[in-house]
Structure formats: structure tokens, C-alpha cells
Amino acid sequence: MFPDLTCDDIFRLETKRLWLRWPRACDAPAIKSFASLPETARMTAAIPHPYPPGEAERFIFRARADNANGEALVLAITQKNDARQGAAIGLVSATLSDAGELELGFVFAPCLWGKGYATEAVRALVEALFALTKAGRILANVRAENPASRRVLEKCGFAYVDSGLDLLPARGGLHPCDRFELGRKSWAASRSSRRLPAMVHQAPDEMAAILALMPQTQA
Numbered sequence: 741m742f743p744d745l746t747c748d749d750i751f752r753l754e755t756k757r758l759w760l761r762w763p764r765a766c767d768a769p770a771i772k773s774f775a776s777l778p779e780t781a782r783m784t785a786a787i788p789h790p791y792p793p794g795e796a797e798r799f800i801f802r803a804r805a806d807n808a809n810g811e812a813l814v815l816a817i818t819q820k821n822d823a824r825q826g827a828a829i830g831l832v833s834a835t836l837s838d839a840g841e842l843e844l845g846f847v848f849a850p851c852l853w854g855k856g857y858a859t860e861a862v863r864a865l866v867e868a869l870f871a872l873t874k875a876g877r878i879l880a881n882v883r884a885e886n887p888a889s890r891r892v893l894e895k896c897g898f899a900y901v902d903s904g905l906d907l908l909p910a911r912g913g914l915h916p917c918d919r920f921e922l923g924r925k926s927w928a929a930s931r932s933s934r935r936l937p938a939m940v941h942q943a944p945d946e947m948a949a950i951l952a953l954m955p956q957t958q959a
Contacts, residue, residue: 806835866922866927
């Protein structure tokens with residue numbers, strides 16, 4: 741599903757305020773600082789709480805392996821103007837469901853909630869996924885008690901599908917969740933122009949291949 745371009749750790753996306761790049765070993769302290777907070781973990785399916793020693797390091801190792809194997813695309817998010825030299829403030833990911841469809845996930849440090857960073861990062865990843873893969877749609881779900889994440893998805897064009905009980909392994913069973921999807925046609929129709937988030941270290945032939953996958957606008 742994921743192209744060779746994303747399987748190299750030089751791959752990154754750029755937005756107005758953010759860099760999205762592969763997670764690195766040096767990100768472990770920053771990831772632990774926000775992932776270990778109860779208000780962060782309780783809204784996710786996979787972050788354990790209490791946060792075990794070494795979990796951030798294990799997460800980074802798995803994420804890098806999955807990225808390299810083309811099984812997922814997990815990116816750490818940093819601020820461009822960060823005085824701490826690019827400390828991770830969140831994570832965004834695209835993984836394959838059991839049915840082979842793309843599922844989107846994201847998590848941010850609570851101290852930065854409400855500043856629009858999640859919407860900015862999710863929108864950048866969505867743009868890249870539709871441009872770089874042949875996915876017909878992207879799926880996402882949020883806990884029913886998490887209206888903030890629901891608003892992020894809606895701002896990025898996702899449509900509500902239904903609600904139900906979904907398995908959240910780290911939360912210990914089934915929990916009420918709202919399910920969303922964004923189809924390629926809906927994404928294309930909502931865009932008056934097409935521009936892939938800036939990427940660095942791309943060869944000209946790779947960029948041409950990317951652009952060839954993007955829907956063409958008509959005057």
C-alpha cells in the first residue's frame with residue numbers, strides 16, 4: 741500500500757508551522773512526556789496507562805520497522821520554531837485495517853490542544869496519502885466522549901458514518917466510538933487546487949510519479 745518513497749527515513753512533510761517526519765530514538769523523552777499523561781492515553785486505543793518503562797523506545801522501534809517495511813506510515817510532529825530543537829509534540833499515523841483499508845490516527849501533547857496543530861497535521865497526511873497511494877478512502881474513529889478529535893476530522897473533510905462499540909485494547913475492552921471516512925472523490929471535489937505538502941530530498945522522477953497520481957483540475 742505504501743510506496744518506496746515513504747519507506748526511507750528521509751521522508752517528511754511540511755506545513756506552515758510543522759514538520760512531520762519519521763520518529764527517532766531521540767524522540768523518546770518527548771513522546772513519554774505526553775503519552776504518559778492520563779488525559780492523553782484515555783482517548784486512544786493503544787497507549788497504555790500507566791505508561792510502562794521503555795514503552796516510548798519500543799513504540800519508536802516498531803514504528804520505524806513498520807515504516808521501512810511499507811506496512812504503515814507513522815510520523816512524529818515537530819514545530820518549526822521550536823527552541824528545543826525539534827522535540828516531538830505529537831504523532832500521526834496511517835495503518836492498514838484487517839480489510840486492507842487505510843486507518844488514520846493522531847495524538848498530541850495536551851498543552852498544545854486547541855491551537856489547530858492536529859488539523860494541520862492530519863490535513864497534510866491526508867493530502868499525502870491520497871497523492872501517494874491508490875486508496876479509495878481513509879477511515880478514522882474517535883471515542884464518543886472526544887468531541888475535539890471529531891472536530892479535527894470534520895475540518896479535514898471526514899464524514900460521520902455511524903457509531904458503535906469498538907475494541908480499544910489499551911482501554912480494556914469495547915467502548916462507544918464514532919466512525920468517520922473520507923473518500924477520494926469527496927476529497928478531490930472539495931479541493932479547487934491540488935498541492936502536495938512539501939517534501940525534502942525527493943528525486944525529480946519520484947516527484948513526477950507523485951504528481952501523476954494526483955487528480956487533475958479542470959478550468
